[in-house]
Amino acid sequence: MPASPRRATLATVAASAGVSVATVSKVLNGRSDVAPATRTLVESLLREHDYVGLSPRRGESAVTDTVEVQFDDDFNAYSTEIIQGVVTAGAELGVGVVVSVRKKIDQPAVWARHLAAAGRRALISVTCHELTTRQLTALSRVQLPLVMIDPLNLPDASATSVGSTNFAGGLAATQHLLSLGHRRIAYIGGPTTAACNQARLHGYRAAMEAEGAPVLPGYTRFGQFRYQVGLEHGAAVLGLPEPPTAIFAGCDEMALGVMEAARARGLRIPEDLSIVGFDDTQIARMASPPLTTVRQPLREMGGVALRTALRLAAGEKVDSHHVELATELVVRGSTADVTCSEHA
Incomplete structure (x- = not known):
């Protein structure tokens, strides 16, 4: 059978009209915040392109383009925040969002x-592994825009990514612990090859060096951003001959693992051990005591990724191939001043 012609997309119509994909979505969904002249032009082009989502009958939903958010690992508190941000932005823009998990890509093409x-108009990738050249090439050949969130390695200009100020976050977390009088501070982070982990580690080391606080042997440990890693490395560092009085964990999930390792040794938090996490997911607020952490604006990152993906799908240029959103220290109950006995 002959191949059916490729249907027009929101990006096709947006490019013809010289407007954004979001504006075309607003016209399709009957939104009032579109200038009359722009609405008339877009509706005319929708008819010209025979767009299947034009003028749905009462009770029917407008057909919208979809963007896929793809993970390569099981969902956790971090991924839930990302998904919420993308879905919320998609609802505002009238764009469908599909969430999937693909742990292995054997045939990129x-x-x-x-x-x-x-029918995906763009792909948002949240990956624990670096995308290969073959995978990037395969996406380019089918003209599918890619936006990565917190990529393992900062990509070149051929790929677009969204992240946060990880160095500043690591610096703020460590400076907070130093301000409380701690000098024996350990860092339990993610994979050594991950750009976000390297930046947090550099922030930690910069704060320690500026204060003249030595990083003792065994005080930096690395693994996957998971609870079990925090539990295992927390137990190891707390078992050192000279254990830390404070630990900065590379994510909230790892911080909760450290908390459990401390409790297993009979340590009180924060009286005997102060702990800082990174992300500010829901589990940080639910922890006992509530976790002091560096807020990474995960929902905002998801929203920025979606809007950027739509701009790329519409053929628009983006101002920067890598965008970083600001982090912020959130102080809760898991950190406290060093006690007199710890100073001794």
Whole structure:
């Protein structure tokens, strides 16, 4: 059978009209915040392109373009925040969001063609592993824009990414502990190859060096951003001959693992051990005591990623291929001043 013509997309219409994909979505969904002249032009082009989402009958939903958010690991508190941000932005813009988990990509070309055939207008990738050149090439060949969130390594200009100020966050977390009088501060972080972990580690080391506080042997440990890693490394560092009085963990999930390791040794938090996390997910607020952490604006990052993906799908240029959103220290109950006995 002859191949059916590729249907017009929001990006096609937006490019023809010289407007954003979001504006076309607003017209399709009957939003009032569109200038009359722009609405008339967009509606005319929708008819010209025979867009299937034009003028749905009462009770029917407008057909919208979809963007896929793809993870390569199981969902956790971090990924939930990202998803919430993307879905919220999608609802505001009238864009469908599909969430998937793909742990292994053996055939990049088939993977990319499948995404394009499913009608995806763009891909948002949240990955624990570096995307390969073959995968990036496959997406480019099917003209599927890619936006990465907190990528393992900062990509070149051919890929667009959204992250946060990880160095500043690591610096703020360590400076907070130093301001409380702690000098024996350990860092339990993520994979050594991850750019976000390297930046947090550099922030930690910069704060320690500026204060003249030595980083003792065994005080820096690394693994996956997971609870079990925090539990295991927390137990190891607390078992050192000269254990730390404070620990900065590379994510909230790891920080909760450290908390449990401390409790298993009979340590009180924060009286005997201060702990700082990173992310400010829901589990930070639910922890006992509530976790002092560095707020990474995960929901905002998801929203920025979606809006950037739509701009790329519409053929627009972006101002920067890597955007960093500001982090912020949130002080709660898991940190306190060093006691007199710890100074002794």
